[in-house]
Amino acid sequence: MTPLTARRARxxxxxxPRRSATTPPWLFAAPALAVYALVVLxxxxxxxxxxxxxxxxIGEDWxxxxxxxxxxxxxxxxAMGSIGNTLLLTLAVVAVQNGVGLLLxxxxxxxxxxxxxxxxxxxxxxxxxxxxxxxLWKYIYNPDPEAGLNGxxxxxxxxxxxxxxxxxxxxxxxxxxxxxxxxxxxLAGLEGVPKELHEAAMIDGAGTFQRFRYVTWPLLAPAxxxxxxxxxxxxxxxxxxxxxxxxxxxxxxTETLSTVLYxxxxxxxxxxxxxxxxxxxxxxxxxxxxxxxxxxxxxxVSV
Amino acid sequence: MTGxxxxxxxxxxxxxxxxxxxxxxxxxxxxxxxxxxxxxTGGGGTTTELKFVGVSDQKAPMDKLAAxxxxxxxxxxxxxSYAPTDQVQTSLRTQLGAGNAPDLHVVxxxxxxxxxxxxxxxxxxxxxxxxxxxxxxxxxxxxxAFQLDGKTYLYSAGSSVIGAVYNKKVFQQAGxxxxxxTWTEFLAVCDKLKKAGVVPIALGAQTPWVTQLITYALxxxxxxxxDPTFDDKQQAGQATFAGSGWQQAFEMYLELQKRGFFxxxxxxxxxxxxxxxxxxxxAAMAVQVSAVLPxxxxxxxxxxxxxxxxxxxxxxxxxxxxPAGVVVGLGASAKGKNAEAxxxxxxxxxKQENINAWAKEIxxxxxxxxxxxxxxxxxxxxxxxxKDRAVPFMDQRWPNAEVQPVHFAVVQKLLAGDSTIDEAxxxxxxAYRK
Numbered sequence: 001m002t003p004l005t006a007r008r009a010r011x012x013x014x015x016x017p018r019r020s021a022t023t024p025p026w027l028f029a030a031p032a033l034a035v036y037a038l039v040v041l042x043x044x045x046x047x048x049x050x051x052x053x054x055x056x057x058i059g060e061d062w063x064x065x066x067x068x069x070x071x072x073x074x075x076x077x078x079a080m081g082s083i084g085n086t087l088l089l090t091l092a093v094v095a096v097q098n099g100v101g102l103l104l105x106x107x108x109x110x111x112x113x114x115x116x117x118x119x120x121x122x123x124x125x126x127x128x129x130x131x132x133x134x135x136l137w138k139y140i141y142n143p144d145p146e147a148g149l150n151g152x153x154x155x156x157x158x159x160x161x162x163x164x165x166x167x168x169x170x171x172x173x174x175x176x177x178x179x180x181x182x183x184x185x186x187l188a189g190l191e192g193v194p195k196e197l198h199e200a201a202m203i204d205g206a207g208t209f210q211r212f213r214y215v216t217w218p219l220l221a222p223a224x225x226x227x228x229x230x231x232x233x234x235x236x237x238x239x240x241x242x243x244x245x246x247x248x249x250x251x252x253x254t255e256t257l258s259t260v261l262y263x264x265x266x267x268x269x270x271x272x273x274x275x276x277x278x279x280x281x282x283x284x285x286x287x288x289x290x291x292x293x294x295x296x297x298x299x300x301v302s303v
Numbered sequence: 304m305t306g307x308x309x310x311x312x313x314x315x316x317x318x319x320x321x322x323x324x325x326x327x328x329x330x331x332x333x334x335x336x337x338x339x340x341x342x343x344t345g346g347g348g349t350t351t352e353l354k355f356v357g358v359s360d361q362k363a364p365m366d367k368l369a370a371x372x373x374x375x376x377x378x379x380x381x382x383x384s385y386a387p388t389d390q391v392q393t394s395l396r397t398q399l400g401a402g403n404a405p406d407l408h409v410v411x412x413x414x415x416x417x418x419x420x421x422x423x424x425x426x427x428x429x430x431x432x433x434x435x436x437x438x439x440x441x442x443x444x445x446x447x448a449f450q451l452d453g454k455t456y457l458y459s460a461g462s463s464v465i466g467a468v469y470n471k472k473v474f475q476q477a478g479x480x481x482x483x484x485t486w487t488e489f490l491a492v493c494d495k496l497k498k499a500g501v502v503p504i505a506l507g508a509q510t511p512w513v514t515q516l517i518t519y520a521l522x523x524x525x526x527x528x529x530d531p532t533f534d535d536k537q538q539a540g541q542a543t544f545a546g547s548g549w550q551q552a553f554e555m556y557l558e559l560q561k562r563g564f565f566x567x568x569x570x571x572x573x574x575x576x577x578x579x580x581x582x583x584x585x586a587a588m589a590v591q592v593s594a595v596l597p598x599x600x601x602x603x604x605x606x607x608x609x610x611x612x613x614x615x616x617x618x619x620x621x622x623x624x625x626p627a628g629v630v631v632g633l634g635a636s637a638k639g640k641n642a643e644a645x646x647x648x649x650x651x652x653x654k655q656e657n658i659n660a661w662a663k664e665i666x667x668x669x670x671x672x673x674x675x676x677x678x679x680x681x682x683x684x685x686x687x688x689x690k691d692r693a694v695p696f697m698d699q700r701w702p703n704a705e706v707q708p709v710h711f712a713v714v715q716k717l718l719a720g721d722s723t724i725d726e727a728x729x730x731x732x733x734a735y736r737k
Contacts, residue, residue, distance in 0.1 A: 057417075058399040059426025143571035161509055161571025163719050247511055250570040251716035266393045268704045269417040271400070 050275040057271035069276035079277060082248075082255040085167060089256060090235030092171040093178075098227050100175060101182025106212075108183070109190045119187070123180040130177065134244035137173045141245075160246050163253035170254055174241055178234070182227045189223030190216065218301050225296040229289055236285045257281045351644050354405035355383040356398075358391050358631060360594060361409065364460065364664035371660075372651055379644055381407070392418050399428055404636040406645040410457050412448035412629040413699025415707055420449065420457040420634065422704070429456040430635040430642050437653030440671045448629040448699050458649045459632030460661035461670040464625055464685045465520045465696070466613045468599055469588035470581055473501055477587070482612035482684070484620045486555070493564040496587045504559060505586035506569035507577030514714035515707070517559070517590045517614075519697060521552040523624035524616030527694045534700040537735070544735070545728040553724045555616070557717060570718050578602050582609070590614055593682050594630060596666045610681045613688060625688045628696030630667050702735065709734040 051069055055062035073079055104122050108115045125133065141159035142148040150156060159169040193216055201211045239258035242248065248255035248263070257277065265274035357365055362385045369381040386394070391409060396417060398404050410429065414421035423429050431454050432438055438455040449457045469482070474492075477499035483489040493503035507513045525548030526533050536542035544550075559565060566572060566586060578595070580586035582602035591599075593611060600606035615623045635645035651657060659676045662669040666679040668689065678686065685693075698707045713727035 056422075056426065057396050058423065058428060061426065138573065141571070142576070143568035158568040158571040161568050161719070163570075163716070163721050246509070249509070249511060249712060249715050250719050251712045251721055253721075262393075263708065266389075266396055267417055267708060269396070269422060 047275060048279060050272050051279045052276075053272040055271045056269045057265060058269070062272070065272070069273045070280070072273060073276060073280065078252055078255060079257070079260050081252055082257050082260045085254060086236060086238070086256045086258075089167055089171055089174075089238060090232060092168065093174050093235040093238075094228060094231045096171065097175045097178050097231050098182050098224075100179040101227065102186050104179060104183040105186035105190055109187060119183075122183055125177045126181045128177070130240035131244045133173060133177050134241045137169075137176075138245055141169055161250055163250050166246055166250060166254045170238075170242055170245055173245065174235075174238065177241075178231070182231065185223050185227050185230075186220065189220045193219045221296070221300040225293065225300060228296060229293055232292060233285055233289055236288065237281065257284075349378075351379045351641060353379060353381045353407055353641055353645055353648060355381055355407040355633070356391060356395055356405045357383060357385050357409040357633065358388050359385050360631060360665065361385065361633070364661040367664065368652060368657055368660060371657070372648060375651070376647075379648070381648060392416075399423065399426075402638070404428060404639065406639045406641045407633055407635055407648065409631060410634040411631055412457055412459055413695065413701075415698030415701035415704060417704040419699075419704070421451050423634070424451045424454075424456040428637055430637040430646055432456060432458065432635070432646065432649060435646070435650045435653055437650070437658075437671075442670070444693070445629055445670070445695065448695055456634055457629075457632045458634065458652055459629045459670065460652070460658050460665075461630060461667040462627045462689075463592050463594040463630050463665070463667045464611075464613070464627045464682055464689075464693075465516055465590065465592050466611045466625065466682075466685060467504075467520075467588045468581060468591045468596065468609060468611050468681075470584050470586075470603075470608050471610055472605075472608045473584050473587040477501065483615055484623070485615050485618050487618055489615050490558075490562070493559070493562070497564065501584070502566045502580065502586035503564040503588065504566075505572075505577040505580040505589040506565045507572045507574040507589075508569040508715055508718055509572055510574035510577075511708070511711040511715075513574050513577065513591075514711045514718075515698075516592065517556050518549070518552050518710070518714065519626050520590050520614040521555055521616040522549060522697060523626050523692075523694045524622060525549070525551040525555070528617065528622045528624040528692070531694075538700075538702065543728075544731045545725065549728060549731075550724060552616070553717065553727060556714070557724070560718060570715055584608075592628075593679070593685075594665050594667065596679065596681055612684050623688075624692045624694060625685055626696055627668070627685070627689055627693035628699060629670075630665060703737055705734040705737055706731060 052064055052066060053062045054065045054068075108118045108122065112118065138160065140148045142150065143158045143161055144150065145156045149159065157165060160166050197215050197219075198211055201215050206214065237258050238256055239262065242254055242256050242259050243262070246254045248259045258281070261274045261277040261281065264270045264277060355365065355369070362383075365383050365385075369383055373380050385391075395404075395408055409418065410423060411419040413419055416422075420429070433453075433455045435455075438449070441449050441455070445462070449455050449459070467482070473496070474482075477496050479492055479495060483492045496503040506517070527548075529548060530536070530542075533542055533547065560569075566577075566580065577586075577589050577591075578598050579602050581589045582599050583604075589599075596609070596611070599609050603609055613623065613625045617623050633649070635642060635649055639645065652661065655671060655673050656675065658669050658671060659673075661667075663677055663679075666682065668678060668682060668686070669676045698710075701707065709731050713722060713730050716722035717724065717727055
């Protein structure tokens, strides 16, 4: 309802006070930060308290037990074994997913006629829910020698039922789903490598491999950093695929920290202990990613 | 994208008019399509809505009885929702923990799971049903599944049994006329089937809960037939899994594997694959709980081919005992504002005709029986046992929710050749004492 004259009254030349380019407009972030604090920070921090209690998850009957949950964790064969599984799974996923992702990216970055289609095909599994992927792969991993992957490759492997194979079967499933994700990030990195550098290297007589090693690879470092960090975090907190495919079995062969903390809370009814495991997992993931990022950032170069 | 906006020839005034029009249009449609959520029943009285959260196995009987209740009791409506067991366990425990439990929800009999009667009742979250008439007729042997400290907190329509689900046609083709009644006969039958070129026993041990069924089927004969008070002794610390008939049951389990009576790679085979193997005649039988008989029948081209017999866990037919467990039931939230209405609904479920109706839907043996009770012909061979040679499923008397998952895991390890029976029993004893 501002009278029109009011607008005209302001001299056209009087510019609004300019915000300096260096101070970010924090006020604009306030609503988002408030919501974030309310639905993420507050519950997360208030949840930490339970790590020091023996709460069962239901009822009001609980008491503080100090560090007992953490001591139990150290002596918990199953949880400790799951740490080993988690690390192995993470290593396998990080190495293979990014290796395959990089190869795919190099492949579809080349001047292929069908590259647009191929990019879509390789990225497609990423948009499927991980639980669905696990259910589909349960069919592919059918132990029957005439069905699924066994039938295709003429093998006779008990993919999910053999304790020494199951963990790697799950890694394969995860790689299949997320290699396309790594591919997209590498592809973005490849697009950022200036053509001139390649041309200059070619004139200097560098072959395909040398150009990759001395031009592409160093300039791809930021993409490598992001990919390694994301896949490491993803691997360390892997839950859906394991839960849907094997539920930690056979025996405890594919139990990860995430499935252990789920079971402690919702199957065994030990909420306090489960929170302690979750806390350890969160700190562990944070520590690993900090170390990783600070190392990888150090080797990044720019044009 | 920004270029597009800069180039667009729309003045600020035009833009706002456009937006205003859009907002008006959407407001108008929103009004016209708003669903009517405030319906009341005839006479202007309000409807009490009772929320029920259950597991998928309860869908068939619950839908039927909720509809019957709505007719019998205008003004109260039960709105059920269902999900697979582990999902319900997760969401229900969260709701219970947060203090906003649904009015009625699934409760497992006994004490051995995180959603079991004992564990929830101990937290003070289940309404006491002891004043209802039907609770007076609970058979003595089943009382530990329904009651804590003499008070009833669980409703369940009856019991199901564990035994061998078998394909009659496959048995006939292999020249087997009658189901075996002793362990030796059972092994001979398996041998005959194997020679006839079918898998004698389908085992889907990749699905965790399937792993326990063969031990559960054997333990009544190897443990409880010799000592019916084993549970009490174990609770008092006078007996352990190690050194008991459990050892023998595991040995028998593994003997079946050693003789090649299971399908190849049971640890990689799922419940669904197991079901289809028996239903299609690729395998002759599967040790299963009678509650999943409908699943087997659904997968078979001629459902009448499927029947059950008790798995004989002893060499003397008279000392064969069977597992008969109370089926998953429900309880009323003690703290909800509709607690009285919820209890009234359970009282309705407790009527004999409704017990019959619920049991019929899931091929269970009704909790109490009258002339109109029907029993699935497939489980008739179990009836002679139910009086004095039946024991509840073992986990219903276990003290915590950890023993059962440990049992799953050790069976998988045993089948994989990754553990010895002694180690397995030791692990279960450790979990029992937690």
